[in-house]
Amino acid sequence: MSRVLIIGAGGVASVTVKKCARLPQHFDEIYLASRTVSKCEALQQEVGADRVKGVFAVDADNAKEVEALINEVKPDLVINLALPYQDLPIMDACLATNTDYLDTANYEPKDEAKFEYSWQWAYQDKFKDAGIMALLGSGFDPGVTNVYTAYAAKHYFDEIHYLDIVDCNGGDHGQAFATNFNPEINIREITQRGRYWENGEWKETDPLSVREDLDYQNIGVRASYLMFHEELESIVKHFPTLKRARFWMTFGDAYLNHLRVLEGIGMTSIEPVEFQGQKIVPLEFLKAVLPNPGSLAEGYSGMTCIGTYITGIKDGKEKTIFIYNNCDHAKCNEEVGAQAVSYTTGVPAMIGAALMLNGTWKEAGVWNMEQFDPDPFMDMLNEHGLPWHVLECEGSPFTK
Ligand code: NDP
Numbered sequence: 001m002s003r004v005l006i007i008g009a010g011g012v013a014s015v016t017v018k019k020c021a022r023l024p025q026h027f028d029e030i031y032l033a034s035r036t037v038s039k040c041e042a043l044q045q046e047v048g049a050d051r052v053k054g055v056f057a058v059d060a061d062n063a064k065e066v067e068a069l070i071n072e073v074k075p076d077l078v079i080n081l082a083l084p085y086q087d088l089p090i091m092d093a094c095l096a097t098n099t100d101y102l103d104t105a106n107y108e109p110k111d112e113a114k115f116e117y118s119w120q121w122a123y124q125d126k127f128k129d130a131g132i133m134a135l136l137g138s139g140f141d142p143g144v145t146n147v148y149t150a151y152a153a154k155h156y157f158d159e160i161h162y163l164d165i166v167d168c169n170g171g172d173h174g175q176a177f178a179t180n181f182n183p184e185i186n187i188r189e190i191t192q193r194g195r196y197w198e199n200g201e202w203k204e205t206d207p208l209s210v211r212e213d214l215d216y217q218n219i220g221v222r223a224s225y226l227m228f229h230e231e232l233e234s235i236v237k238h239f240p241t242l243k244r245a246r247f248w249m250t251f252g253d254a255y256l257n258h259l260r261v262l263e264g265i266g267m268t269s270i271e272p273v274e275f276q277g278q279k280i281v282p283l284e285f286l287k288a289v290l291p292n293p294g295s296l297a298e299g300y301s302g303m304t305c306i307g308t309y310i311t312g313i314k315d316g317k318e319k320t321i322f323i324y325n326n327c328d329h330a331k332c333n334e335e336v337g338a339q340a341v342s343y344t345t346g347v348p349a350m351i352g353a354a355l356m357l358n359g360t361w362k363e364a365g366v367w368n369m370e371q372f373d374p375d376p377f378m379d380m381l382n383e384h385g386l387p388w389h390v391l392e393c394e395g396s397p398f399t400k
Helices: 011-021 037-047 063-073 084-097 124-130 144-155 183-190 231-238 253-264 282-289 329-336 340-357 374-383
Strands: 003-007 029-034 052-057 077-080 100-103 133-136 159-169 194-198 201-205 211-216 220-226 244-250 273-275 278-280 303-314 317-328 365-368 389-393
Touching: 003 011, 003 063, 011 029, 011 037, 011 329, 011 340, 029 037, 037 052, 052 063, 063 084, 077 084, 077 340, 084 100, 084 124, 100 340, 124 365, 133 340, 144 159, 144 231, 144 303, 144 317, 144 374, 159 211, 159 220, 159 231, 159 317, 183 253, 183 282, 194 220, 194 231, 211 244, 231 244, 231 365, 278 282, 303 340, 317 329, 317 340, 329 340, 340 374
Parallel strands: 003 029, 003 077, 029 052, 077 100, 100 133, 133 365, 159 244
Antiparallel strands: 159 303, 194 201, 194 244, 211 220, 220 244, 273 278, 303 317, 317 389
């Protein structure tokens, strides 16, 4: 029998809960907890109390509160789908209760937009000694993109040299400006300086200053901008033959214009300001006025295309492949009432959890996705709504 406790009840969690609920062979009992319990209750009502057995309010910034909840529910695995700020308190609670852990985004301190695995990798010995496992970054990017890399290295190359992860949202939600996942986390990420790995060191660029126009399958040509993304850090560590590793995301002109204005007037700042006698963080206020990403699903048209270009050597010859998935916003809405960005994150979280629970991916310690055999994960992507394709390319499409 397996029992999971899912923490968080936002866009991503809603997909994971619904996917897990359909798979009683992997998830016998599902429990759901979040800061706002009414969101858990609404999800429980949608999915059925026979599948979501219990709902709870929890402040996951408080490790002791999470520990008490874990002791009450006694799950085999905690799936953390709250925000990156909560990763460490939830990992502490898992350590205190000897419970396995999974998340989809690396830890970030709230007062500093800093993305690195060092904080979570520091738990390696503690998790190993306790005989429990943490699987980090089981979303799409990070997550599936790490697994694509491991799959390519295993089946297509003797050695991999160049990696470019590309993330295109070719969809249209009809809003003037909205983010597709938590606005605070999203805007912190894209306003950072760009960073990529080349010849054994990190190189920095001004935010969104390097552009390539790339042709995306079933979408067309889109302006793509170099930025830092957390999976680069673990992938270059685990594939030391890589000479260069970069991440690109598409943004339309209207989106960038809005972002520049918001940045220019200080609305994306995480420094608190005094407002009518209280301290407020401009970015947190901005989140409150922007559309809730979960609400974008209705009427969202078009597709995402996220994938990994890899160039390397096979049998002495250089070659490039592209492994990717197209995900259709409207189809996701039809299936689980979500847009494709929540779907492409929520499904891999379910798959990572299923592989941990059935013992396929199981080892004490703290692990990134590319450290396990990619094949069972790739099979489940095909079975559960995120089919992938491999293209053998005529050289690399990058001009830079
Ligand atoms: P949402 O903002 O929609 O949902 C976050 C949920 O976490 C909300 O239910 C929120 O509660 C809850 N929460 C926030 N703070 C706390 C707290 N202190 N204690 C308990 N619950 C809390 O975010 P998304 O669903 O869009 O994203 C979820 C996670 O997925 C994020 O970490 C995000 O970075 C990650 N992600 C990963 C991707 C990938 O490909 N790897 C892609 C997209 C997202 P409340 O409703 O009260 O605010």
